[in-house]
Amino acid sequence: MSYQVSSSPTESQALYLDPAIRDWVLIPIMVVMVLVGVFRDQVTVLLSGSGPKKPVLKAIRETRVLVRGATLRSYGNHIPPSSFYSRKSYLANAYEKGYYLKNPIAMNQTVNPMDPQGMEMMMEGMKKNFAMIIPQTVIMGWVNFFFSGFVLIKMPFPLTLRFKSMLQRGVETSDMDVTWVSSLSWYFLNLFGLRSIFSLLLGEDNAADGMRDMTAMPQMGASATGQPQNYHKLHLAEKENLELTPHAWELEDVEYRLLAQYGKRPRISITETNERNEGSSSVSEYKGKGRKKGGK
């Protein structure tokens, strides 16, 4: 390898690197990361395909009825008032009486934390998460072991000196530009940059995403220690939410909107709407206006 290092700090240092470095380090690390990512995604598909045991019908109903309540709350304005109120009263009654609970007898008892199905699902999730983190750490160790002690590539953008110790691990010169980095930093660069490539290759929601695992780890730790939910309390809370939901039918003045669209009536704003509702004399006012404009 031939070196030609200029020592003046203003010029950028030019190092001539052995092309063997490029062939045997740069490309292989990238290829390995891509392949491992694809592999992990497929393994996840395999693992979850054989899948958790089919949950019992009643367990599904418990959760889905909560979703039904939430849907009613958010889209209630699309249905006429009578339908909305009938649905609301039916659901509120069902929540209170516990029609949808898995075992109605246990309504007022504390939940058994060793509920077997809940535990199984938690274990599945944790197993999957750990299976994801392992390849990350393995590759990092592999890169560190084999590819340390030399600079790999020049970063095209300037970095501050604080990054030097992180990016140039293993190379002990003190005045080399921070732009020359070691292979570990190439690993990190790949880690961040390949995420979008994975979404291109594998479609959305793929499991090859190392970053998502790392951010999900602390959240998973917090929730896995919680007990399986007490559905009775959840149902009661949903009932409260439902009772508080107002209803404003979006199609209430649809006749006026239709007529306004075809130009038979001028478009009305809110204040005119209120006036129209309060006084019937204003109706004839509008009719007059329409006629004056000329036939359409």
Add this chain to the structure above:
Amino acid sequence: MATQTPQASYVPENIVYNSKKITFIRSSMSAITGSAAGILGLTGYYGFIFYGITSVFTSFLIWAVKTQAKPSLYFRTGSDVWTEGVFGGLFSYVLFWTLLYGIVH
């Protein structure tokens, strides 16, 4: 109770689908423009400026061709077309930029 002329309500699945499309377009463009920047030998701030220019150009293409200059039909606000997915594309841009720069120069 009469309501006012309603604001348009959006179907969430459609918005998500549109966002995915935009992310796809941006990731592809970032990879390509990153390679271009590496081959061109851009360094430092020029590289980031180049990314800014190409992402604005990409947004313009999306706006003109895909949404036919009416982005409010497809997204919650019209300006989503210009800003969505830019940061995610930055990382792939830097990756390909570094790769091609290292290979070529």
